[in-house]
Amino acid sequence: MTLKRLARAPLLHHSVQEALKEYVVENGFRPGDALPSEAELARQLGVSRTSVREAVKSLETIGILESRRGSGVYVAAFSFDPLLESLPYGLMLDSRAVYELLDLRCTLEVALAARIIERRTPDQLTDLTEVLDAFRAAAAAGASLEVPDRAFHQTLARNLGNRVLASLIDVFWRTFHRAAQSIDLVNVDPMSTYRDHVAIYEAIAAGDVAAAQVTIDRHFDGIRRLLEQQEGGPPPATTP
Numbered sequence: 032m033t034l035k036r037l038a039r040a041p042l043l044h045h046s047v048q049e050a051l052k053e054y055v056v057e058n059g060f061r062p063g064d065a066l067p068s069e070a071e072l073a074r075q076l077g078v079s080r081t082s083v084r085e086a087v088k089s090l091e092t093i094g095i096l097e098s099r100r101g102s103g104v105y106v107a108a109f110s111f112d113p114l115l116e117s118l119p120y121g122l123m124l125d126s127r128a129v130y131e132l133l134d135l136r137c138t139l140e141v142a143l144a145a146r147i148i149e150r151r152t153p154d155q156l157t158d159l160t161e162v163l164d165a166f167r168a169a170a171a172a173g174a175s176l177e178v179p180d181r182a183f184h185q186t187l188a189r190n191l192g193n194r195v196l197a198s199l200i201d202v203f204w205r206t207f208h209r210a211a212q213s214i215d216l217v218n219v220d221p222m223s224t225y226r227d228h229v230a231i232y233e234a235i236a237a238g239d240v241a242a243a244q245v246t247i248d249r250h251f252d253g254i255r256r257l258l259e260q261q262e263g264g265p266p267p268a269t270t271p
Contacts (some may be wrong), residue, residue: 035070044089052090052095063106065103066103143188147243154232163228176225181230188201224250231250233246
């Protein structure tokens with residue numbers, strides 16, 4: 032398959048980006064596959080090499096393509112990192128978005144409770160108890176809960192059977208953590224957070240879907256209330 036020539040438009044490089052994305056998809060390219068040279072891409076599209084170069088740079092920033100000096104342009108390996116890098120910046124400028132991300136995390140993890148329980152294994156439960164031991168030690172010492180908190184949610188999602196979904200949960204965790212740091216969100220009761228995670232574990236271990244959903248929702252509601260205390264109340268919803 033070859034590329035179709037493009038009609039010139041005010042934002043030509045956007046059209047070139049879309050054409051290159053379609054080209055990658057329609058040709059079934061995989062990570063590491065090489066695209067034609069910039070000169071050949073420009074010839075097929077009927078645009079300048081500068082337009083192609085600008086489009087490639089834009090697609091590099093979102094993790095679709097990568098340029099290798101002296102070698103050419105290649106399809107990049109899929110990663111959520113570009114999304115992770117851009118989300119916190121937007122959240123720093125929009126406090127409402129922090130609440131919305133928290134709601135999204137809560138909705139996703141509550142909805143997945145049944146699948147987490149269905150796919151739980153003895154090894155996973157053992158790993159969760161070890162994470163909780165580290166969690167308790169950090170909470171008792173007044174240390175950062177970042178490492179055990181992230182490990183707990185990663186371990187919960189480990190057996191979902193969906194790599195993208197598990198990665199997305201971790202992206203949401205990391206993004207919210209960064210955004211929370213930007214607004215100086217401080218956990219005033221680390222032992223309460225530890226106990227929330229113990230309650231989630233106990234419901235998962237017991238195979239009680241309803242209890243797991245309630246404990247997960249209660250944990251996020253605690254974070255929501257803390258946000259409101261830090262921010263002086265929830266920011267107003269905005270109309271899209």
